[in-house]
Amino acid sequence: MTTKITFWGVRGSIACASPDYLEFGGNTVCVEADFGTRTVVLDAGTGIRFLSKRIKEQNVKAADLLISHTHWDHICGFPFFEQIFDKDFTLDVYGGTPEGRTVRQALHAEMSPPFFPVALHQAAASIRFHDLAEKETFALGDGNVRVSTAPLNHPNGATGYRLDGNGVSIAYISDTEHPCDEGVIRLVRDCDLMIYDATYTDEEYKTRIGWGHSTPGEALKIGKAANVRKIAFFHHSPDHTDAVLTAIERDIRTENPNAFFAREGMTVVL
Ligand SMILES: [Zn+2]
Numbered sequence: 001m002t003t004k005i006t007f008w009g010v011r012g013s014i015a016c017a018s019p020d021y022l023e024f025g026g027n028t029v030c031v032e033a034d035f036g037t038r039t040v041v042l043d044a045g046t047g048i049r050f051l052s053k054r055i056k057e058q059n060v061k062a063a064d065l066l067i068s069h070t071h072w073d074h075i076c077g078f079p080f081f082e083q084i085f086d087k088d089f090t091l092d093v094y095g096g097t098p099e100g101r102t103v104r105q106a107l108h109a110e111m112s113p114p115f116f117p118v119a120l121h122q123a124a125a126s127i128r129f130h131d132l133a134e135k136e137t138f139a140l141g142d143g144n145v146r147v148s149t150a151p152l153n154h155p156n157g158a159t160g161y162r163l164d165g166n167g168v169s170i171a172y173i174s175d176t177e178h179p180c181d182e183g184v185i186r187l188v189r190d191c192d193l194m195i196y197d198a199t200y201t202d203e204e205y206k207t208r209i210g211w212g213h214s215t216p217g218e219a220l221k222i223g224k225a226a227n228v229r230k231i232a233f234f235h236h237s238p239d240h241t242d243a244v245l246t247a248i249e250r251d252i253r254t255e256n257p258n259a260f261f262a263r264e265g266m267t268v269v270l
């Protein structure tokens with residue numbers, strides 16, 4: 001069985017809508033890992049609206065949502081994930097509890113006045129929340145997909161995920177600042193695809209140390225150290241237009257032809 005990874009949103013920090021962002025896309029982060037028997041969603045940025053429409057067409061009635069952390073670019077699409085208002089839909093939501101705040105508490109706050117007119121408790125779907133301990137591992141659904149986690153280096157904390165299923169492995173490392181510790185290297189080791197926070201150029205990073213993001217160059221280093229097969233850079237800076245990303249990607253691919261910048265709507269088949 002094939003596994004399909006689709007990038008529904010690849011932008012970090014804030015959504016961008018302008019002709020300068022048409023190739024790579026302006027929606028904030030949301031990635032789908034379709035294992036055939038299981039739809040796994042990584043983060044709920046504004047890109048989740050398009051995933052929502054696709055799974056509605058296919059009459060999918062269950063999904064797992066893994067939240068890296070609750071900074072708004074990762075959860076602002078959640079109230080627009082139509083399936084939460086479908087009483088026949090089951091959603092399992094997973095996330096860490098950095099600083100003692102659960103994902104449920106953050107989504108409840110997001111869907112409360114004065115931020116949003118519809119409350120979380122009005123969502124008719126069956127929504128189950130799972131609070132993850134640090135480095136927790138667990139199985140999804142019938143056990144076909146195994147999930148491993150590691151803490152990331154990010155203000156307020158974040159969780160990195162690795163999914164193993166159908167004989168392939170995908171690591172989702174958003175958001176994080178290098179150098180990555182041994183836990184992250186272990187998490188991504190030998191994986192088929194590593195999706196990595198490559199927000200800044202080396203030049204930009206010099207003035208943004210401590211902001212919790214990384215660079216394409218660091219992703220290449222981790223990929224090499226951990227024997228990763230393919231690297232997808234994402235969480236693109238809202239300051240990086242198509243022209244900027246195209247130029248950076250050209251340089252990166254001369255170093256590693258298996259590395260690329262994720263584009264909104266792109267599907268990678270593993
Ligand atoms: Zn982010």
Ligand SMILES: [Zn+2]
Nearest residue numbers: 069071154175
């Ligand atoms: Zn963040």
